[in-house]
Amino acid sequence: MSETAALQGFLDTLSSRLSVVESKLGVETPAGATTTTTPAGPSEDAKSVKAFDAYCRDCLDPFVAACAALEAPEATTCGEIVTKGWMAMRSFLAMASACKKPAAMPQGVMEFVKPCQEAMQAGAANVQRGDWEFHEKTISEGLQCLSWLLVSPAPVDFIENFIGAQDFWANKIRVKHKTADKALKEKQVKFCDTFKKLMLELMPYVKEHHATGVAYNPKGVDVASFSGAATPAAPTAKGTPKPAAATSSSQGGGLGDLKAALSGGSVTSGLKKVTKDMQTWRAEYKAEGSKVVKAAPKSSKPAAAQKVTKGPPALEFQRRGMKWLVENQTKDEGVITVEMDPKDGVKHTVYICTCYEATIDIKGKCKGVAIDGCVKCNVLFDSAISSMEVVNSKSMKCQARGTVPSVAIDKTDGILTYLSRETLDITSFVTSKSSDMQISFPNDAGDMVEAPIPEQFVHKAKLVGDKAVVSSDVSDLYSH
Structure with missing residues (x-):
């Protein structure tokens, strides 16, 4: 840490202690100034x-x-x-x-x-x-x-x-x-x-x-x-310094003696009053030559609300079609849990649509899972009898804790699919018009390994007799 940073750290600590003293003496903080801690x-x-x-x-x-x-x-x-x-x-x-x-x-x-x-x-x-x-x-x-x-x-x-x-x-x-x-x-x-x-x-x-x-x-x-707690300084390339231990008033010199001195009421008598806007060493002020300039206040203009769903959140079972509808959910709703009936759940499909940054957990075996128009969502399910389908979505993460025979991905940009060891040998993937696809599954040691689904191919055309034939091979990009 440089001498300047060390001095600023000492002054910030001193500022915190002075704030306590000032509050007891009735000293007000000037308008526009903010405390550093x-x-x-x-x-x-x-x-x-x-x-x-x-x-x-x-x-x-x-x-x-x-x-x-x-x-x-x-x-x-x-x-x-x-x-x-x-x-x-x-x-x-x-x-x-x-x-x-x-x-x-x-x-x-x-x-x-x-x-x-x-x-x-x-x-x-x-x-x-x-x-x-x-x-x-x-x-x-x-x-x-x-x-x-x-x-x-x-x-x-x-x-x-x-x-x-x-x-x-x-x-x-x-x-x-x-x-x-x-x-x-x-x-x-x-x-x-x-x-x-x-x-x-x-x-x-x-x-x-x-x-x-x-x-x-x-x-x-x-x-x-809750009044909050002091947050340590953000780390820099040289590392975050450990928080300094509080100095006891019984210690000789340093902040201990300063604190003891400030605790006496008579020591401030006869002194010229110095307001905070005169104290240019404080972190909330910047010096430009001999002129004191307050740090520019943060803009109070509220950020524009982002519209991420198309309506109110819904979680309901529709007997017509035998499906669960999970719609317009966000992370503000917490983890959305869908419980499958042990007997009839295998007849039900879970349809998840237009959700944003939501986490949906499907408990029990279902017929299938369909995901449409979702962004940055996490979907977990036990087992699906038919398939899991993902379409028109972005930045998705899906996990099969049990088995799923087929995974279909269409018009999706960014998807990570976690498979259990149990389903690894039986699951097949069908993809189209999609990118940034990856599969993660456990190896023999139980550690998770990842493999990308190719989205780039090398095609060659040739004649076989009188018939035009095109052969396709995975790009060398996926050979690593």
């Missing part, structure tokens, strides 16, 4: 929050450093977006460790969910055609795992769904730089490896502290009255 709540001492900080030091810092090592603004932006997402996750966990679980979910915690949503949206908006497209898509896919904060009872399984998705694009980075010079190749591979580790190590953390969903504090305060 918020008072630490009880969540700061929570075991789960401390464990998350340790996890970030071990996994998030190396990834940010790997982004910086690539020496490109696109890579740096990737690191910044991921940092934003993980810090938003920390804020949510800090809130949960200090608060009781709201009766209305997820509406009761949306204030803390929104920063995670903004990070995911920033990751998707950052994807551009060019040399860094694969890096940006890797990050965009991985960021979707932040939704685990609202998943119950199996958040670990939910996170695992996105590891294969990001690995698909990360593998393209590895292949692309396979023949690059050694130094560049190592930097690119480190980008992929550190991001994958960041996601992989999130699973044991969640399994230990939030096995069945985010653990709230049953003796905590209401979410509405």
Whole structure:
């Protein structure tokens, strides 16, 4: 850490302590100025929050450093977006460790969910055609795992769904730089490896502290009255410094003596009053020569609401056609569970349409699953007798926990299908007019492996007798 950054860190800590003193003395904050820190709540001492900080030091810092090592603004932006997402996750966990679980979910915690949503949206908006497209898509896919904060009872399984998705694009980075010079190749591979580790190590953390969903504090305060907790500085290429321990007033010198001195009421008598707008060292002000300029306030203009569904959400069984209709669902509705009747469920089809970022879990065996016009949804089912069909969709993730004989994919851009070992030998895929398709399944050791479905072919035409014949082979792109 540079001397300037160290000095700013000291001044920020001093600012926090001065705020306490000023509140007791009745000093008001000037209009337009904002404090640099918020008072630490009880969540700061929570075991789960401390464990998350340790996890970030071990996994998030190396990834940010790997982004910086690539020496490109696109890579740096990737690191910044991921940092934003993980810090938003920390804020949510800090809130949960200090608060009781709201009766209305997820509406009761949306204030803390929104920063995670903004990070995911920033990751998707950052994807551009060019040399860094694969890096940006890797990050965009991985960021979707932040939704685990609202998943119950199996958040670990939910996170695992996105590891294969990001690995698909990360593998393209590895292949692309396979023949690059050694130094560049190592930097690119480190980008992929550190991001994958960041996601992989999130699973044991969640399994230990939030096995069945985010653990709230049953003796905590209401979410509405939660004052927040101080968030550690975002990691840089040199790593995140560990939070400094509070200095006791019994210690000699430093902030301990300062705190003891400030606690005396008479020490401020006779001093000239200096308002906050005169204190140019504060983080919320910038100095331009001798002129004090306040930092520009953030725009208060609300973001335009995005229309993602075509009507109100619906979940109903239609006896005519013998099908379950799951329509216009979003992540705001939580996990949508469809329970199949043990006797009649095999006669029913589950039709999922125009859903956005929703998670649908189908329990029990059904006749078939049809997905139409959905975006960024997760669909899980036990077994289907006939098939699973996906059409006119984007960025889908589907998982068969049991068996499914056939998977049909049509006009779909981006789909990851998870198969169980049980169904691997019997499942066939029929695809048309689709791209970015991948299959994930367990190997003999039980580890998940991925394989892309070819979307590029080499065709050759020739005459066989008097008949025109076209032969097709998979492109060399899929030979790696």
